[in-house]
Amino acid sequence: MEERTLYTVTVFSENRVGLLNQISIIFNRRQLNIETLSVSPSALRGIHKFTITTYTDHDTIEKVVAQIDKRVDILKAYYNTDSELVYQEIALYKVSTNALLKLGSIESLIRQHNITILEITDNSVVFQKTGLYDETQRLFDELQQSIGVLQFIRSGRVAITRSKVERLSDMLEQIEKIRERKSKHA
Amino acid sequence: MKVKQMKGSYALFESLLAEKVDTIFGYPGGSIIPVYDALYDYTDRINHILVRHEQAAAHAAEGYARVSGKVGVALVTSGPGATNTITGIADAMMDNTPIVVIAGQVATTALGSDAFQETDLVGVTQPVTKWSYQIRRPEDIPWAVSRAFYIAQSGRPGPVVLDLTKNAQTGICDFSYQKTEFIRSYIPDPEIDKEVIEQAAHIINAAKKPFALIGQGVILANAEKEVKQMLEKANIPAATTLMGLSAISSKHPLNKGMLGMHGNLGPNMKTNECDVLIAIGMRFSDRVTGKLATYAKQAKVIHFDIDQSEIGKNVKVTLGVLGNIKESVPMVTDLLTEQRHDDWIKSFEPLERKEHDKVLLKEVEEAKGPIHMGEVIAKISEATGHKAVLVTDVGQNQIIAARYFKYTKTRSLVTSGGLGTMGFCLPAAMGAKLGAPSRTIFAVCGDGGFQMTVEELGTILQSQIGIKIILLNNNKLGMVRQWQKLFWQRRYSFTDMINPNFNTIADAYGIRNRMVNKREEIDDAIADMMKDDKAFLLVVNTEPDVMVYPMTPAGDDVTNVLLEESSK
Ligand SMILES: Cc1ncc(C[n+]2csc(CCOP(=O)(O)OP(=O)(O)O)c2C)c(N)n1
Numbered sequence: 001m002e003e004r005t006l007y008t009v010t011v012f013s014e015n016r017v018g019l020l021n022q023i024s025i026i027f028n029r030r031q032l033n034i035e036t037l038s039v040s041p042s043a044l045r046g047i048h049k050f051t052i053t054t055y056t057d058h059d060t061i062e063k064v065v066a067q068i069d070k071r072v073d074i075l076k077a078y079y080n081t082d083s084e085l086v087y088q089e090i091a092l093y094k095v096s097t098n099a100l101l102k103l104g105s106i107e108s109l110i111r112q113h114n115i116t117i118l119e120i121t122d123n124s125v126v127f128q129k130t131g132l133y134d135e136t137q138r139l140f141d142e143l144q145q146s147i148g149v150l151q152f153i154r155s156g157r158v159a160i161t162r163s164k165v166e167r168l169s170d171m172l173e174q175i176e177k178i179r180e181r182k183s184k185h186a
Numbered sequence: 187m188k189v190k191q192m193k194g195s196y197a198l199f200e201s202l203l204a205e206k207v208d209t210i211f212g213y214p215g216g217s218i219i220p221v222y223d224a225l226y227d228y229t230d231r232i233n234h235i236l237v238r239h240e241q242a243a244a245h246a247a248e249g250y251a252r253v254s255g256k257v258g259v260a261l262v263t264s265g266p267g268a269t270n271t272i273t274g275i276a277d278a279m280m281d282n283t284p285i286v287v288i289a290g291q292v293a294t295t296a297l298g299s300d301a302f303q304e305t306d307l308v309g310v311t312q313p314v315t316k317w318s319y320q321i322r323r324p325e326d327i328p329w330a331v332s333r334a335f336y337i338a339q340s341g342r343p344g345p346v347v348l349d350l351t352k353n354a355q356t357g358i359c360d361f362s363y364q365k366t367e368f369i370r371s372y373i374p375d376p377e378i379d380k381e382v383i384e385q386a387a388h389i390i391n392a393a394k395k396p397f398a399l400i401g402q403g404v405i406l407a408n409a410e411k412e413v414k415q416m417l418e419k420a421n422i423p424a425a426t427t428l429m430g431l432s433a434i435s436s437k438h439p440l441n442k443g444m445l446g447m448h449g450n451l452g453p454n455m456k457t458n459e460c461d462v463l464i465a466i467g468m469r470f471s472d473r474v475t476g477k478l479a480t481y482a483k484q485a486k487v488i489h490f491d492i493d494q495s496e497i498g499k500n501v502k503v504t505l506g507v508l509g510n511i512k513e514s515v516p517m518v519t520d521l522l523t524e525q526r527h528d529d530w531i532k533s534f535e536p537l538e539r540k541e542h543d544k545v546l547l548k549e550v551e552e553a554k555g556p557i558h559m560g561e562v563i564a565k566i567s568e569a570t571g572h573k574a575v576l577v578t579d580v581g582q583n584q585i586i587a588a589r590y591f592k593y594t595k596t597r598s599l600v601t602s603g604g605l606g607t608m609g610f611c612l613p614a615a616m617g618a619k620l621g622a623p624s625r626t627i628f629a630v631c632g633d634g635g636f637q638m639t640v641e642e643l644g645t646i647l648q649s650q651i652g653i654k655i656i657l658l659n660n661n662k663l664g665m666v667r668q669w670q671k672l673f674w675q676r677r678y679s680f681t682d683m684i685n686p687n688f689n690t691i692a693d694a695y696g697i698r699n700r701m702v703n704k705r706e707e708i709d710d711a712i713a714d715m716m717k718d719d720k721a722f723l724l725v726v727n728t729e730p731d732v733m734v735y736p737m738t739p740a741g742d743d744v745t746n747v748l749l750e751e752s753s754k
Contacts, residue, residue, distance in 0.1 A: 014371050063499055066499075178377075
């Protein structure tokens with residue numbers, strides 16, 4: 001068995017119903033767990049972008065991405081390892097106001113973790129932290145041990161490549177050439 | 187562009203006519219009644235074959251597509267009508283058969299409410315289709331049909347599902363039709379890289395022991411001639427996959443037979459001896475490769491395919507030649523030097539002789555005792571001078587038929603290769619007859635598979651479909667029994683069949699028939715069968731203990747070929 005790495009799969013698709021199902025079927029068939037998922041419009045109008053992370057080996061991710069890529073409504077699918085990406089996650093934590101006040105060291109906690117406070121009520125406080133998985137996890141562990149966490153949620157990864165524009169732009173240019181070639185033939 | 191106002195159901199038929207559809211296999215029901223109502227006005231231009239079960243509509247569409255190269259069309263109602271087609275759709279996906287299945291669906295207002303006969307067909311079929319799409323408005327019908335036909339037959343072909351809501355059928359729309367020639371998210375014919383072509387030619391030119399593997403991709407690309415030219419110019423011996431049979435004539439001296447689990451001895455042994463393996467339009471299925479870890483490790487592998495995701499999927503390749511093989515193969519041929527590989531080609535002969543002596547003699551030429559399947563097949567093949575179309579079911583009948591039939595024309599084998607669908611034969615043969623009316627269609631099936639879609643005798647009766655059915659009756663689920671015998675200590679768990687009188691069944695449907703128990707009766711029965719163009723059922727009672735050899739056990743090294751029971 002090859003070693004398992006965390007891969008980020010980026011899929012550009014037409015904005016059509018049922019795309020997520022088509023993509024997840026391909027992960028299912030290879031028994032891959034989707035670690036995180038986020039979907040949003042891309043910088044290109046009318047084109048949606050899925051960002052999916054999964055642990056697997058290089059051989060498998062290559063085949064999975066090729067099989068996603070070949071679906072008719074998918075414009076292009078890519079995979080990357082962490083070093084090729086700029087990426088971020090966001091996490092929200094709800095803790096008890098009483099417990100937090102008793103902690104004493106709120107200022108250093110907030111400075112140290114770069115926490116944003118979103119809401120304070122008599123009962124609870126909601127923290128927001130952006131960062132890498134390990135960073136948001138560290139804050140979770142620390143809070144859980146000291147005062148307990150009432151609710152926690154972490155977003156899927158959002159990622160941007162180190163290339164200048166959406167990689168799809170190259171692909172779209174190529175497609176445009178094919179379209180021209182075809183219309184000349186016709 | 188002409189614009190006309192009409193109901194969606196009429197727009198559907200206008201769209202189908204624009205795609206030159208003249209044959210549809212279907213079955214009506216509540217959610218598709220408006221379409222059937224419109225069909226009433228198109229019966230002069232569209233031949234609708236009323237099947238007896240929707241699975242058969244899908245298989246018939248497959249059979250039609252496979253022999254004609256056109257898109258097969260099935261028309262069914264929602265819910266059970268639609269789900270009944272799924273086996274055929276999955277079969278078409280595995281074997282890259284271009285079909286379009288049009289299913290009724292409840293009205294958009296009822297979607298998601300568990301309405302009567304509502305099934306999420308798009309959701310259910312997404313894993314087994316090239317494209318599936320729900321049409322919710324009448325004005326989308328021409329657009330969706332045009333895409334469906336483009337997608338089904340371009341690039342690597344496959345099945346498409348159109349889920350047609352009732353309101354789209356009954357609503358009014360402006361009709362105008364534009365054929366799809368381009369979809370921006372879909373590149374069916376990737377550009378061929380000239381550098382790769384040069385590399386391929388370089389590797390083949392340097393080969394001492396080249397060996398070509400021909401898959402159905404060659405037929406799908408209409409590239410039979412181009413491939414033959416390549417083989418002849420560089421003097422390369424070749425073998426076909428099960429699905430690739432008939433892409434090259436059985437009589438061609440460079441054709442060394444069939445690959446795979448029940449393939450010929452030579453091709454399987456030589457796979458692990460050649461120095462360059464040239465795979466053309468095939469996908470290295472496990473039934474071809476056996477154990478991947480020991481498969482062709484000594485060889486440089488060149489893989490010609492139109493589908494990027496196939497290249498390197500199962501077998502690591504030295505070079506992938508991406509693109510339409512109708513173009514890429516001749517580009518390589520142009521750069522090949524004329525070569526002779528006589529010694530290498532001769533080295534197949536001892537293996538051919540060995541297989542002939544151990545297998546062929548017993549099965550065909552000098553068969554003794556009860557009738558063997560192989561000898562029957564050899565005779566029916568001869569009956570048309572090897573020009574007929576063979577449609578098989580699945581099991582021993584399939585493998586033996588594919589092995590002993592001879593092919594002199596392309597598109598002459600219709601079989602369920604990837605999915606191995608029992609019950610495929612009868613409906614696929616009906617479709618094949620409609621797709622190639624002037625050809626003789628032999629439908630070879632086992633007693634098990636025949637009974638899976640036996641209801642289609644009704645379709646054959648009603649639509650007068652002149653297929654020649656050869657039922658090889660061993661009163662067993664033979665192929666499963668063979669595995670039980672070889673690998674499961676002869677524990678014959680539920681593979682015996684108590685069968686009805688098949689001839690009486692044929693009588694009930696008004697289909698002329700014969701039964702044969704003895705070798706001496708075969709010729710006369712075949713002559714009788716071939717007397718007219720009408721449907722015929724020939725029941726051949728064969729030896730009960732059929733064993734298909736050669737056989738490479740599943741997952742074994744490709745060279746571990748059993749030639750007879752004791753040879754392990
Ligand atoms: C729909 C379906 N069910 C089960 C199987 C498993 N199967 C493969 S071959 C076979 C036996 C086929 O028996 P028969 O049709 O009598 O043909 P024979 O092998 O005896 O020629 C079975 C049960 C299958 N391929 N397809």
